[in-house]
Amino acid sequence: MSQTDFYLRRLHSLTGIVPIGFFLLEHIFTISRALAGPKEFDAATAFIQTLPMKAAMEIGFIALPLLFHGIYGLYAAFIAKNNVLTYSYFRNWTFYAQRITAYIAFAFIIWHVWLLRFGGSGLGQVTTFKAVSQVMADPIVLALHAIGLVATIFHFTNGLWTFLITWGVTVGPRSQQMSQYACWGLFALLNIAGLAALMRFAG
Ligand code: HEM
Numbered sequence: 240m241s242q243t244d245f246y247l248r249r250l251h252s253l254t255g256i257v258p259i260g261f262f263l264l265e266h267i268f269t270i271s272r273a274l275a276g277p278k279e280f281d282a283a284t285a286f287i288q289t290l291p292m293k294a295a296m297e298i299g300f301i302a303l304p305l306l307f308h309g310i311y312g313l314y315a316a317f318i319a320k321n322n323v324l325t326y327s328y329f330r331n332w333t334f335y336a337q338r339i340t341a342y343i344a345f346a347f348i349i350w351h352v353w354l355l356r357f358g359g360s361g362l363g364q365v366t367t368f369k370a371v372s373q374v375m376a377d378p379i380v381l382a383l384h385a386i387g388l389v390a391t392i393f394h395f396t397n398g399l400w401t402f403l404i405t406w407g408v409t410v411g412p413r414s415q416q417m418s419q420y421a422c423w424g425l426f427a428l429l430n431i432a433g434l435a436a437l438m439r440f441a442g
Pocket residue numbers: 251252253254255256259260263305308309310311312313315316337338341342344345346348391394395397398399401402403405
C-alpha cells in the first residue's frame with residue numbers, strides 16, 4: 240500500500256465517524272422528536288433552520304465528507320476480497336455485510352436526499368411533520384426507508400467497531416468483545432428510535 244493509499248484509507252475511516260457518524264446520530268435524534276408529537280418535531284426542524292451558516296455547514300460537514308466516504312468506499316468495497324463462502328465465521332459475515340450495507344446506504348441516501356431535501360416528493364423542501372407524513376403514507380416509500388435505515392445503522396455501528404480497531408483503541412480480544420456488545424447495543428437503540436419515528440410518521 241502506498242503512503243497516499245494509507246492516508247486515503249485513514250481519512251475514509253475517520254469521515255465515517257467524524258462528521259458523518261455524528262450527523263447520523265443527530266439526524267436520528269431529530270426525527271425521534273416525532274415520537275413526542277408533531278409540534279415537537281416541527282420545533283426541532285425549525286431550530287435547525289435557524290443555525291448560522293447552515294448552507295456552508297451542510298456542504299462542508301455533511302455533503303463533501305459523505306461524497307468522499309461514499310465514492311472512496313464504493314471503490315474499497317469493489318476491490319475488497321469477500322471470503323464469506325470460504326471462511327464463514329461471524330466476523331467474515333459482518334465484513335461482507337459492511338460492504339453490502341455500503342451499497343444500500345449509497346443508493347438509499349441519494350434517493351432519500353432527493354425525495355425529502357430537494358423536493359423529489361413534489362412537496363418542496365419538506366421539514367414539517369405533516370409533509371413527511373404525506374410522503375411516508377406510501378407503503379413502498381415507508382418500507383424502503385425502513386430497509387435503508389436499518390442498513391445504514393448497521394453500517395455505522397459495525398463500522399464503529401472496526402474503527403476502534405483501525406485506530407488502535409481496542410487492541411486485545413477482551414476490549415474488542417466489550418466494544419462488540421456496545422456497538423450492538425447502539426445498533427438496537429438507534430433502530431428502535433428510528434423505526435419508531437418512521438411508524439409515527441406513517442400514522
Ligand atoms: C454513502 C455510502 C457509503 C459507502 C459506499 C460506504 C462504504 C464503506 C466501506 C466500503 C467501508 C469499509 C472500509 C474498509 O474496511 O476497508 C466503510 C466503513 C465505514 N463506514 Fe461507510 N460507506 C457509506 C456510508 C456511510 C455512512 C452514512 C456512515 C455513517 C453514518 C458510514 C460510516 C462508516 C464507518 C464508521 C466505517 C468504518 C471505518 C473503519 O473501519 O475504520 N459510512 N464504509
